Amino acid sequence: MPQIVLASASPRRAELLAQIGVDFTVSPAHIDETPRRLESPTDYVIRMAREKALAIYREGDGVVIGADTSVVLGDRILGKPPSVEAAAAMLDLLSGSVHQVLTAVAVVCRGDCRVRLVTTDVSFRQLAPPEVAAYVATGEPMDKAGGYGIQGLGGVFVDRLQGSYSAVVGLPLEQTAELLADAGCPVWRGWNNNNVSKIDNGETQ
Template sequence: MTPSGIVLASNSPRRKALLEKLRLRVEILPPCVNESRNADENAKHLVERLAAEKARSVYAEDERLVIAADTVVNLNEKVFGKPASKKEGFLMLSELSGKVHKVHTGVSMVFNQNWETFSVQTDVHFRELNDEMINWYWSLDESRDKAGSYSIQGAGSVLVEKIVGSYTNVVGLPLRETADMLAKFGVEIFKDNFSVN
Protein backbone atom coordinates (compact mmCIF):
# COMPACT_ATOMS: atom_id res chain seq x y z
CA MET A 1 0.00 0.00 0.00
CA THR A 2 1.34 3.41 -0.96
CA PRO A 3 0.26 6.73 0.52
CA SER A 4 -2.57 8.62 -1.18
CA GLY A 5 -1.01 11.94 -0.20
CA ILE A 6 1.61 13.61 1.95
CA VAL A 7 1.01 15.84 4.96
CA LEU A 8 3.81 18.09 6.17
CA ALA A 9 3.44 18.80 9.88
CA SER A 10 5.25 22.12 9.73
CA ASN A 11 4.84 25.85 9.33
CA SER A 12 8.16 26.04 7.46
CA PRO A 13 7.96 27.31 3.88
CA ARG A 14 11.54 26.04 3.42
CA ARG A 15 10.62 22.44 4.20
CA LYS A 16 7.62 22.64 1.87
CA ALA A 17 9.79 24.06 -0.92
CA LEU A 18 12.41 21.33 -0.44
CA LEU A 19 9.79 18.57 -0.71
CA GLU A 20 8.31 20.24 -3.78
CA LYS A 21 11.76 20.05 -5.43
CA LEU A 22 11.28 16.26 -5.26
CA ARG A 23 7.99 16.68 -7.20
CA LEU A 24 5.94 16.00 -4.09
CA ARG A 25 2.69 17.83 -3.50
CA VAL A 26 2.21 18.32 0.21
CA GLU A 27 -0.61 19.49 2.39
CA ILE A 28 0.46 21.70 5.29
CA LEU A 29 -1.00 20.93 8.71
CA PRO A 30 0.70 23.00 11.41
CA PRO A 31 1.53 20.89 14.47
CA CYS A 32 0.56 21.86 17.97
CA VAL A 33 3.36 20.80 20.33
CA ASN A 34 5.33 22.24 23.21
CA GLU A 35 8.83 22.70 21.79
CA SER A 36 10.52 23.14 25.18
CA ARG A 37 13.71 21.23 25.79
CA ASN A 38 13.71 18.68 28.61
CA ALA A 39 16.41 18.98 31.27
CA ASP A 40 19.71 17.45 30.14
CA GLU A 41 18.26 16.56 26.71
CA ASN A 42 20.93 16.54 24.01
CA ALA A 43 20.31 18.08 20.59
CA LYS A 44 19.94 14.76 18.74
CA HIS A 45 17.33 13.43 21.14
CA LEU A 46 15.53 16.80 21.22
CA VAL A 47 15.04 17.04 17.44
CA GLU A 48 14.01 13.39 17.14
CA ARG A 49 11.51 13.73 19.99
CA LEU A 50 10.03 16.96 18.67
CA ALA A 51 9.76 15.64 15.11
CA ALA A 52 7.91 12.55 16.40
CA GLU A 53 5.60 14.70 18.56
CA LYS A 54 4.83 16.97 15.60
CA ALA A 55 4.00 13.97 13.39
CA ARG A 56 1.84 12.47 16.13
CA SER A 57 -0.06 15.74 16.58
CA VAL A 58 -1.41 15.70 13.00
CA TYR A 59 -1.52 11.96 12.23
CA ALA A 60 -5.09 10.97 11.34
CA GLU A 61 -4.63 7.23 10.67
CA ASP A 62 -5.79 7.70 7.09
CA GLU A 63 -4.05 6.85 3.82
CA ARG A 64 -1.69 9.83 3.89
CA LEU A 65 1.96 9.86 4.91
CA VAL A 66 2.88 12.41 7.57
CA ILE A 67 6.32 14.04 7.58
CA ALA A 68 7.53 16.25 10.43
CA ALA A 69 10.92 17.78 11.21
CA ASP A 70 12.67 19.88 13.81
CA THR A 71 16.02 21.68 13.55
CA VAL A 72 18.34 23.12 16.20
CA VAL A 73 21.86 24.48 16.34
CA ASN A 74 24.27 23.03 18.90
CA LEU A 75 27.52 24.62 20.08
CA ASN A 76 29.42 22.76 22.79
CA GLU A 77 26.20 21.10 24.01
CA LYS A 78 24.37 24.45 24.18
CA VAL A 79 21.23 24.24 22.04
CA PHE A 80 20.07 27.25 20.02
CA GLY A 81 16.52 27.36 18.71
CA LYS A 82 14.85 30.37 17.09
CA PRO A 83 15.69 33.74 18.63
CA ALA A 84 12.92 35.33 20.71
CA SER A 85 14.30 38.85 20.24
CA LYS A 86 16.95 40.90 18.45
CA LYS A 87 19.10 40.78 21.57
CA GLU A 88 18.91 36.98 21.70
CA GLY A 89 19.64 36.72 17.97
CA PHE A 90 22.65 39.03 18.35
CA LEU A 91 23.96 36.93 21.25
CA MET A 92 23.50 33.70 19.29
CA LEU A 93 25.46 35.00 16.31
CA SER A 94 28.16 36.39 18.63
CA GLU A 95 28.56 32.97 20.25
CA LEU A 96 28.70 31.18 16.88
CA SER A 97 31.29 33.64 15.51
CA GLY A 98 34.54 31.96 14.44
CA LYS A 99 33.44 28.55 15.69
CA VAL A 100 32.24 25.23 14.33
CA HIS A 101 28.69 24.37 15.38
CA LYS A 102 26.44 21.45 14.60
CA VAL A 103 23.02 21.63 12.98
CA HIS A 104 20.74 18.74 13.93
CA THR A 105 17.50 17.99 12.10
CA GLY A 106 15.17 15.25 13.28
CA VAL A 107 12.70 13.81 10.78
CA SER A 108 9.72 11.64 11.64
CA MET A 109 7.40 9.86 9.21
CA VAL A 110 4.26 7.86 9.87
CA PHE A 111 2.04 5.93 7.47
CA ASN A 112 -0.38 3.08 8.11
CA GLN A 113 0.66 3.06 11.80
CA ASN A 114 4.34 2.52 10.90
CA TRP A 115 6.71 5.07 12.44
CA GLU A 116 10.28 5.97 11.51
CA THR A 117 12.38 8.72 13.06
CA PHE A 118 15.99 9.67 12.34
CA SER A 119 18.29 12.67 12.60
CA VAL A 120 21.12 14.14 10.57
CA GLN A 121 24.00 16.32 11.75
CA THR A 122 25.94 18.88 9.70
CA ASP A 123 29.02 20.79 10.87
CA VAL A 124 28.93 24.50 10.02
CA HIS A 125 32.10 26.63 10.22
CA PHE A 126 31.30 30.30 10.89
CA ARG A 127 33.64 33.13 10.00
CA GLU A 128 34.67 35.69 12.63
CA LEU A 129 31.84 38.19 13.01
CA ASN A 130 32.01 41.69 14.43
CA ASP A 131 29.12 43.76 15.80
CA GLU A 132 28.73 45.66 12.53
CA MET A 133 28.33 42.43 10.54
CA ILE A 134 25.82 41.01 13.01
CA ASN A 135 23.76 44.24 13.07
CA TRP A 136 23.80 44.35 9.25
CA TYR A 137 22.63 40.76 9.02
CA TRP A 138 19.91 41.19 11.64
CA SER A 139 18.61 44.28 9.77
CA LEU A 140 17.81 42.05 6.77
CA ASP A 141 14.98 40.44 8.75
CA GLU A 142 15.63 36.91 7.45
CA SER A 143 16.89 35.27 10.62
CA ARG A 144 14.07 35.73 13.12
CA ASP A 145 12.43 32.34 12.54
CA LYS A 146 15.61 30.32 12.02
CA ALA A 147 17.46 28.06 14.45
CA GLY A 148 20.72 29.73 15.42
CA SER A 149 19.44 33.07 14.06
CA TYR A 150 20.74 32.64 10.49
CA SER A 151 19.54 31.47 7.10
CA ILE A 152 22.21 29.63 5.10
CA GLN A 153 20.07 29.74 1.95
CA GLY A 154 19.87 33.54 2.11
CA ALA A 155 22.26 36.35 2.92
CA GLY A 156 23.31 34.34 5.98
CA SER A 157 25.53 32.32 3.65
CA VAL A 158 28.11 35.13 3.92
CA LEU A 159 28.51 34.25 7.61
CA VAL A 160 29.57 30.69 6.76
CA GLU A 161 33.10 29.62 5.80
CA LYS A 162 32.20 26.02 4.99
CA ILE A 163 29.94 23.13 5.89
CA VAL A 164 30.68 19.44 6.31
CA GLY A 165 27.61 17.34 5.61
CA SER A 166 24.16 17.97 4.19
CA TYR A 167 23.40 21.52 3.03
CA THR A 168 19.64 20.85 2.98
CA ASN A 169 19.90 19.65 6.57
CA VAL A 170 21.00 23.17 7.53
CA VAL A 171 18.07 24.59 5.55
CA GLY A 172 15.72 22.39 7.59
CA LEU A 173 15.23 19.00 5.90
CA PRO A 174 17.99 16.58 4.84
CA LEU A 175 16.70 15.67 1.38
CA ARG A 176 18.82 12.62 0.55
CA GLU A 177 18.01 10.90 3.82
CA THR A 178 14.37 11.98 3.55
CA ALA A 179 14.12 10.50 0.03
CA ASP A 180 15.62 7.23 1.31
CA MET A 181 13.04 7.07 4.10
CA LEU A 182 10.20 7.95 1.72
CA ALA A 183 11.18 4.94 -0.41
CA LYS A 184 10.72 2.68 2.63
CA PHE A 185 7.14 3.94 2.77
CA GLY A 186 6.57 3.24 -0.93
CA VAL A 187 7.19 6.78 -2.18
CA GLU A 188 9.94 6.19 -4.74
CA ILE A 189 10.75 9.55 -6.27
CA PHE A 190 13.18 8.09 -8.84
CA LYS A 191 10.51 6.03 -10.63
CA ASP A 192 9.25 7.46 -13.94
CA ASN A 193 5.64 6.76 -13.07
CA PHE A 194 5.91 8.10 -9.52
CA SER A 195 2.90 10.10 -8.35
CA VAL A 196 1.53 11.13 -4.97
CA ASN A 197 -1.37 13.58 -5.04
Protein backbone atom coordinates in the same frame (compact mmCIF):
# COMPACT_ATOMS: atom_id res chain seq x y z
CA MET B 1 0.14 6.80 -3.91
CA PRO B 2 -1.06 7.73 -0.41
CA GLN B 3 -1.64 11.37 0.39
CA ILE B 4 1.47 13.00 1.83
CA VAL B 5 1.16 15.67 4.53
CA LEU B 6 3.95 17.96 5.73
CA ALA B 7 3.44 18.70 9.42
CA SER B 8 5.33 21.99 9.29
CA ALA B 9 4.62 25.66 8.62
CA SER B 10 8.18 26.22 7.40
CA PRO B 11 8.22 27.59 3.84
CA ARG B 12 11.79 26.34 3.50
CA ARG B 13 10.77 22.73 4.18
CA ALA B 14 7.89 23.04 1.73
CA GLU B 15 10.26 24.39 -0.93
CA LEU B 16 12.71 21.53 -0.39
CA LEU B 17 9.96 18.90 -0.57
CA ALA B 18 8.59 20.43 -3.76
CA GLN B 19 12.14 20.53 -5.16
CA ILE B 20 12.29 16.72 -5.22
CA GLY B 21 8.89 16.44 -6.91
CA VAL B 22 6.69 15.46 -3.97
CA ASP B 23 2.96 16.19 -4.18
CA PHE B 24 1.86 17.13 -0.65
CA THR B 25 -0.38 19.24 1.52
CA VAL B 26 0.65 21.29 4.56
CA SER B 27 -0.84 20.86 8.03
CA PRO B 28 1.38 22.44 10.70
CA ALA B 29 1.70 20.62 14.01
CA HIS B 30 1.22 22.63 17.18
CA ILE B 31 3.06 20.95 20.04
CA ASP B 32 4.98 21.93 23.16
CA GLU B 33 8.58 22.39 22.01
CA THR B 34 10.08 22.86 25.47
CA PRO B 35 13.19 20.70 25.99
CA ARG B 36 12.92 18.24 28.86
CA ARG B 37 15.21 18.46 31.85
CA LEU B 38 18.60 16.85 31.06
CA GLU B 39 17.41 15.97 27.53
CA SER B 40 20.30 15.87 25.07
CA PRO B 41 20.09 17.93 21.86
CA THR B 42 20.00 14.72 19.82
CA ASP B 43 17.14 13.23 21.82
CA TYR B 44 15.28 16.55 21.70
CA VAL B 45 15.44 16.91 17.92
CA ILE B 46 14.38 13.30 17.34
CA ARG B 47 11.50 13.64 19.79
CA MET B 48 10.30 16.87 18.19
CA ALA B 49 10.27 15.42 14.67
CA ARG B 50 8.44 12.32 15.87
CA GLU B 51 5.87 14.25 17.93
CA LYS B 52 5.14 16.68 15.09
CA ALA B 53 4.45 13.84 12.67
CA LEU B 54 2.33 11.87 15.14
CA ALA B 55 0.35 14.98 16.14
CA ILE B 56 -1.02 15.25 12.60
CA TYR B 57 -1.29 11.57 11.69
CA ARG B 58 -4.68 9.91 11.88
CA GLU B 59 -5.21 6.19 11.23
CA GLY B 60 -5.62 5.65 7.51
CA ASP B 61 -4.55 9.20 6.64
CA GLY B 62 -1.64 8.18 4.43
CA VAL B 63 1.84 9.54 5.12
CA VAL B 64 2.86 12.38 7.42
CA ILE B 65 6.30 14.05 7.48
CA GLY B 66 7.58 15.83 10.59
CA ALA B 67 10.93 17.53 10.98
CA ASP B 68 12.91 19.55 13.49
CA THR B 69 16.18 21.47 13.28
CA SER B 70 18.36 22.71 16.12
CA VAL B 71 21.62 24.61 16.08
CA VAL B 72 23.93 23.28 18.79
CA LEU B 73 27.08 24.88 20.15
CA GLY B 74 28.77 22.55 22.61
CA ASP B 75 25.82 21.09 24.49
CA ARG B 76 23.71 24.23 24.17
CA ILE B 77 20.69 24.38 21.88
CA LEU B 78 20.34 27.73 20.11
CA GLY B 79 16.69 28.08 19.15
CA LYS B 80 14.91 30.94 17.42
CA PRO B 81 16.00 34.23 19.00
CA PRO B 82 13.22 35.89 21.01
CA SER B 83 14.64 39.38 20.42
CA VAL B 84 17.09 41.29 18.25
CA GLU B 85 19.47 41.38 21.21
CA ALA B 86 19.30 37.59 21.50
CA ALA B 87 19.91 37.22 17.75
CA ALA B 88 23.03 39.37 17.95
CA ALA B 89 24.25 37.42 20.98
CA MET B 90 23.78 34.10 19.15
CA LEU B 91 25.74 35.32 16.15
CA ASP B 92 28.53 36.52 18.44
CA LEU B 93 28.67 33.01 19.95
CA LEU B 94 28.84 31.38 16.51
CA SER B 95 31.42 33.82 15.14
CA GLY B 96 34.75 32.14 14.39
CA SER B 97 33.62 28.74 15.65
CA VAL B 98 32.26 25.40 14.48
CA HIS B 99 28.74 24.39 15.49
CA GLN B 100 26.45 21.49 14.68
CA VAL B 101 23.08 21.61 12.98
CA LEU B 102 20.94 18.64 13.98
CA THR B 103 17.95 17.88 11.78
CA ALA B 104 15.62 14.95 12.32
CA VAL B 105 12.94 13.90 9.85
CA ALA B 106 10.13 11.52 10.80
CA VAL B 107 7.68 9.76 8.50
CA VAL B 108 4.53 8.06 9.79
CA CYS B 109 2.75 5.49 7.63
CA ARG B 110 0.18 2.92 8.76
CA GLY B 111 0.93 3.83 12.37
CA ASP B 112 4.67 3.13 12.02
CA CYS B 113 6.94 6.12 12.71
CA ARG B 114 10.50 6.04 11.41
CA VAL B 115 13.09 8.73 12.07
CA ARG B 116 16.44 9.72 10.56
CA LEU B 117 18.87 12.14 12.19
CA VAL B 118 21.44 14.15 10.26
CA THR B 119 24.29 16.08 11.89
CA THR B 120 26.12 18.74 9.90
CA ASP B 121 29.21 20.68 11.03
CA VAL B 122 29.06 24.35 10.07
CA SER B 123 32.03 26.69 10.44
CA PHE B 124 31.51 30.45 10.72
CA ARG B 125 34.23 32.92 9.84
CA GLN B 126 34.96 35.73 12.29
CA LEU B 127 32.09 38.21 12.15
CA ALA B 128 32.52 41.96 12.52
CA PRO B 129 30.10 43.78 14.84
CA PRO B 130 28.79 46.11 12.09
CA GLU B 131 27.80 43.20 9.83
CA VAL B 132 26.12 41.40 12.72
CA ALA B 133 24.11 44.53 13.47
CA ALA B 134 23.23 44.98 9.78
CA TYR B 135 22.14 41.35 9.48
CA VAL B 136 19.97 41.47 12.58
CA ALA B 137 18.36 44.66 11.26
CA THR B 138 17.15 42.78 8.16
CA GLY B 139 14.92 40.61 10.35
CA GLU B 140 16.12 37.41 8.70
CA PRO B 141 17.50 35.84 11.92
CA MET B 142 14.26 36.12 13.87
CA ASP B 143 12.52 32.92 12.69
CA LYS B 144 15.67 30.83 12.26
CA ALA B 145 17.23 28.35 14.67
CA GLY B 146 20.59 29.75 15.72
CA GLY B 147 19.68 33.18 14.40
CA TYR B 148 20.77 32.71 10.79
CA GLY B 149 19.57 31.34 7.47
CA ILE B 150 22.21 29.61 5.36
CA GLN B 151 19.97 29.84 2.30
CA GLY B 152 19.64 33.61 2.71
CA LEU B 153 21.87 36.53 3.59
CA GLY B 154 23.38 34.51 6.44
CA GLY B 155 25.08 32.26 3.92
CA VAL B 156 27.96 34.77 3.68
CA PHE B 157 28.97 33.90 7.26
CA VAL B 158 29.69 30.23 6.46
CA ASP B 159 33.23 29.38 5.41
CA ARG B 160 32.90 25.58 5.57
CA LEU B 161 30.19 22.94 5.76
CA GLN B 162 30.61 19.23 6.32
CA GLY B 163 27.42 17.25 5.88
CA SER B 164 24.02 17.99 4.35
CA TYR B 165 23.23 21.49 3.10
CA SER B 166 19.51 20.71 2.79
CA ALA B 167 19.46 19.50 6.39
CA VAL B 168 20.82 22.87 7.52
CA VAL B 169 18.05 24.57 5.56
CA GLY B 170 15.51 22.35 7.33
CA LEU B 171 14.96 19.01 5.60
CA PRO B 172 17.59 16.38 4.69
CA LEU B 173 16.50 15.40 1.19
CA GLU B 174 18.35 12.09 0.91
CA GLN B 175 16.96 10.74 4.18
CA THR B 176 13.49 12.11 3.48
CA ALA B 177 13.42 10.34 0.12
CA GLU B 178 14.55 7.09 1.77
CA LEU B 179 11.80 7.26 4.37
CA LEU B 180 9.16 8.05 1.76
CA ALA B 181 10.32 5.10 -0.34
CA ASP B 182 10.05 2.84 2.72
CA ALA B 183 6.48 4.13 3.15
CA GLY B 184 5.61 3.17 -0.42
CA CYS B 185 6.00 6.68 -1.84
CA PRO B 186 9.24 6.82 -3.86
CA VAL B 187 9.73 10.42 -4.94
CA TRP B 188 10.64 9.53 -8.52
CA ARG B 189 7.05 8.48 -9.21
CA GLY B 190 6.08 12.14 -9.16
CA TRP B 191 8.81 13.40 -11.46
CA ASN B 192 6.68 13.35 -14.60
CA ASN B 193 3.64 15.16 -13.25
CA ASN B 194 2.94 18.83 -12.67
CA ASN B 195 5.34 19.13 -9.73
CA VAL B 196 8.33 19.15 -12.07
CA SER B 197 6.94 22.00 -14.15
CA LYS B 198 6.24 23.94 -10.93
CA ILE B 199 9.85 23.54 -9.87
CA ASP B 200 11.15 24.54 -13.30
CA ASN B 201 8.99 27.66 -13.20
CA GLY B 202 10.21 28.59 -9.74
CA GLU B 203 6.85 27.84 -8.13
CA THR B 204 6.43 26.10 -4.79
CA GLN B 205 3.51 24.68 -2.91
